[in-house]
Amino acid sequence: MGLKDATTEEKILEAAKDVFMKYGLYGARMQDIADTAGINKALLHYYFRSKEKLFDAVFDGALEKYFSQMRVIGDTSLPIKERLMQYVDNMFEFFSEYPQMSMFIIKEISINPEMFHEKVKHMKNQRSxxxxxLEAAFANGEIKPFDPVLFMVNLHSMCAYPFLASPLYKVMLKKHGYDWDGDAKDKIKQSVKDFISFKFQ
Structure with a gap:
């Protein structure tokens, strides 16, 4: 075979992302990925010699996209509150574009937490x-101190959980006059920002 084609490789990665998100590493089959990509299995193995190597490429890409939403936290040109508000915007945009991504990451971490920790070690520039x-903002008097670890847990949860539980919320919110695909996500996002504003009073 000749040189690898970037378009074909991207098509494989997109197909693999769909299959892995649906079945996970252990439930996915290379034949399913080849069929989804519209190529034969031999060509798939030419680009990625094993399911594990293909999974690594997909999972690393998912982590890269996820952690890239956090970069704004380190933007010292902005006040801390503004950075957090932008972070919330980034996370809601990310989960709206990749609604299954959070479930995929959490599912694979729960199966193999050691793999996740090893990958994060090699992504130091992406870490939150x-x-x-927050500790620096406490020290310079920018905001009153509170527990930064619990704040982080709450903030991440409020951004991610609505998308993890979206099948439930779509039904539940509709009964109360909210449209998940309409204004509901924006209202939930605003409630997260209200939580930040409350902590910064």
Whole structure:
């Protein structure tokens, strides 16, 4: 075979993302990925010699997209409150574009937490600066101190959980006059920002 084609590789990665998100690493089959990509299995193995290597490429890409939403936390040109508000915007935009991504990451972490920790070690430039950023803001008197770890847990949960539980919320919110695909997500996002504003009073 000749040189690998970037378009074909991207098509494989997109197909693999769909299959892995649906079945996970252990439930996915290379034949399913090849069929989804519209190529034969031999060509798939030419680009990615094993399911594990293909999974690594997909999972690393998912983590890269996820952690990239946190970069704004380290932008010292902005006040800490504004950085957090932008972070919320980033996370809601990310989960709206990739609604299954959070479930995929959490599912694979629960199966193999050691793999996740090893991958994060090699992504130091992507790691969240939230806790040290808050601690610095406490120290210089920018905001009143509170527990930064619990704040991080709450903030991440409020951004991710509505999308993890979206099948439930779509039904539940509709009964109360909210449209998940309409204004509901924006209202939930605003409630997260209200939580930030409350902590910064």
């Amino acid at each position: 600066l939230l806790i040290p950023t």
